[in-house]
Amino acid sequence: MSAAVDPSSDADADVDVDVAVVGGGAAGLAAAVALGRSLRSVVVVDAGEPRNAPAAHAFDVLGREGIGPLDLLAAGREEARGYGVRFLADRVVTADREVAGFRLGLLGGSGVRARRLLLATGLVDELPEVPGLRRWWGTGVLHCPFCHGYEVRGQHVGVLGSRPGSLHQVLLFRALTDRVTFFRQDLDVPPETAAQFRALGVEVVEGAVRGLTGEPGALRVDVGGAGVEVEALVVAPWFRARGEVFAQLGGELATNAVGEFVPVQPGGATSLPGVWAAGNVADPGAMVAAATGAGVLAGVALHGDLVQEDVGALVA
Ligand SMILES: Cc1cc2nc3c(=O)[nH]c(=O)nc-3n(C[C@H](O)[C@H](O)[C@H](O)COP(=O)(O)OP(=O)(O)OC[C@H]3O[C@@H](n4cnc5c(N)ncnc54)[C@H](O)[C@@H]3O)c2cc1C
Structure with a gap:
C-alpha cells in the first residue's frame, strides 16, 4: 500500500x-x-x-x-x-x-x-525510458498542453519523439510558443508533417536522447553527446x-x-x-x-x- x-x-x-x-x-x-x-x-x-x-x-x-x-x-x-x-x-x-x-x-x-x-x-x-526524465514528471516534463501548456507559453519547449502522438504534441505546443524543438529519435515523420514543422519553424534534432539533466526552466537534453537547452520537455506516455x-x-x-x-x-x-x-x-x-x-x-x-x-x- x-x-x-x-x-x-x-x-x-x-x-x-x-x-x-x-x-x-x-x-x-x-x-x-x-x-x-x-x-x-x-x-x-x-x-x-x-x-x-x-x-x-x-x-x-x-x-x-x-x-x-x-x-x-x-x-x-x-x-x-x-x-x-x-x-x-x-x-x-x-x-x-x-x-x-x-x-x-x-x-x-x-x-x-x-x-x-x-x-x-x-x-x-508509462514514460519513455530516459535517465533523469521521471524526476521532473509533472513539473518540467509535461504531456498535456491543456493542463500545463499555458504555464510554459512563450518558453523554449522540447518535444521528445517517442510515440506517434508526439507529432501532434509538437503542433499543440507550437500554438503556445514559437520556440519548439523536436527530438525526433527514430520516430517516423510523414512528409506532410515535416512540411508543417518547417512552415512553423520547428527545429528538428536528430539522434537518440540519452538523458535529461538540469531543472524545470533550465533543462538540458543530452542527445548524441551534445546538450540542448530547453525550459520544458514534452513526452507522450x-x-x-x-x-x-x-x-x-x-x-x-x-x-x-x-x-x-x-x-x-x-x-x-x-x-x-x-x-x-x-x-x-x-x-x-x-x-x-x-x-x-x-x-x-x-x-x-x-x-x-x-x-x-x-x-x-x-x-x-
Ligand atoms: C502530471 C499530470 C498533471 C495533470 N494535470 C491536470 C490538470 O492540470 N488538469 C486536469 O484537468 N487534469 C490534469 N491531469 C489529469 C488528471 O490527473 C486526471 O484527469 C485525473 O486524475 C483522473 O481522475 P481519476 O479519478 O480517473 O483517477 P486518479 O486521480 O488517478 O485516481 C485513481 C485513484 O484510484 C486509486 N487506486 C488505483 N487502484 C486501486 C486499487 N486497486 N485499490 C484502491 N485504490 C486504487 C489510486 O491510488 C488513485 O488514488 C494531469 C495528469 C498528470 C499525469
Missing part, C-alpha cells in the same frame, strides 16, 4: 454496502457524492496515488482553477463524508463475484461486500489503465492508439454485470472535469440500477 494513503481513513474491517468505489480520485469521489446524496451506503477504497499528484496545480477545473490536486481531493472527501460515505485507505487486491454482488479483498487484510462495484482506479503514465480488478472479474481491456482502458457504455456500465467504471480507467483522455462528470453519471446510473433491482424484488 502506498505511504500516501489518506491518514484520516475510517478504520474498519469487513463492511457491507450498496456500492464499493475502488479509487478515490476525482471520478470515484464524484460518484460517491452522487450515491451518498441518494442515501446509498458507499465505501471508497483508495490507495492514495492520484495520477496528477506530481503536479502542484490542477488547471481547467472550473471554479477551482489552479487548486492543488491533493487539496481538491481532500475537499471532495469531506463533501462525500457529509453524505455518510465511508473511506478505507487501502488497496483492493482481490475481487470475486458472489451470489448477491461482490467481495473485495484488501491489502490490509480486511474485506468489503458490495452489491455493485465502481472502478475508478485511474491509469499509470503510454496510458495503462489500472485494470487489475476488472481483469480479475473476467473483464477484457481494450487498446487504442494512446493506451489501454476498460470499455464502457455511456454512463459507465462495463461488459460485466454489476460493474461500472469511470474516469481515466475507462477514458485515458479524461481530465479532472471529465473524470468528475463521468463519476457523477456512473453514480446516477448505479443508483438507478439498484432502484430497479429493489423495486423488482418487491413485485416479484
Whole structure:
C-alpha cells in the first residue's frame, strides 16, 4: 500500500454496502457524492496515488482553477463524508463475484461486500525510458498542453519523439510558443508533417536522447553527446489503465492508439454485470472535469440500477 494513503481513513474491517468505489480520485469521489446524496451506503477504497499528484496545480477545473490536486481531493472527501460515505485507505487486491454482488479483498487484510462495484482506479503514465526524465514528471516534463501548456507559453519547449502522438504534441505546443524543438529519435515523420514543422519553424534534432539533466526552466537534453537547452520537455506516455480488478472479474481491456482502458457504455456500465467504471480507467483522455462528470453519471446510473433491482424484488 502506498505511504500516501489518506491518514484520516475510517478504520474498519469487513463492511457491507450498496456500492464499493475502488479509487478515490476525482471520478470515484464524484460518484460517491452522487450515491451518498441518494442515501446509498458507499465505501471508497483508495490507495492514495492520484495520477496528477506530481503536479502542484490542477488547471481547467472550473471554479477551482489552479487548486492543488491533493487539496481538491481532500475537499471532495469531506463533501462525500457529509453524505455518510465511508473511506478505507487501502488497496483492493482481490475481487470475486458472489451470489448477491461482490467481495473485495484488501491489502490490509480486511474485506468489503458490495452489491455493485465502481472502478475508478485511474491509469499509470508509462514514460519513455530516459535517465533523469521521471524526476521532473509533472513539473518540467509535461504531456498535456491543456493542463500545463499555458504555464510554459512563450518558453523554449522540447518535444521528445517517442510515440506517434508526439507529432501532434509538437503542433499543440507550437500554438503556445514559437520556440519548439523536436527530438525526433527514430520516430517516423510523414512528409506532410515535416512540411508543417518547417512552415512553423520547428527545429528538428536528430539522434537518440540519452538523458535529461538540469531543472524545470533550465533543462538540458543530452542527445548524441551534445546538450540542448530547453525550459520544458514534452513526452507522450503510454496510458495503462489500472485494470487489475476488472481483469480479475473476467473483464477484457481494450487498446487504442494512446493506451489501454476498460470499455464502457455511456454512463459507465462495463461488459460485466454489476460493474461500472469511470474516469481515466475507462477514458485515458479524461481530465479532472471529465473524470468528475463521468463519476457523477456512473453514480446516477448505479443508483438507478439498484432502484430497479429493489423495486423488482418487491413485485416479484
Ligand atoms: C502530471 C499530470 C498533471 C495533470 N494535470 C491536470 C490538470 O492540470 N488538469 C486536469 O484537468 N487534469 C490534469 N491531469 C489529469 C488528471 O490527473 C486526471 O484527469 C485525473 O486524475 C483522473 O481522475 P481519476 O479519478 O480517473 O483517477 P486518479 O486521480 O488517478 O485516481 C485513481 C485513484 O484510484 C486509486 N487506486 C488505483 N487502484 C486501486 C486499487 N486497486 N485499490 C484502491 N485504490 C486504487 C489510486 O491510488 C488513485 O488514488 C494531469 C495528469 C498528470 C499525469
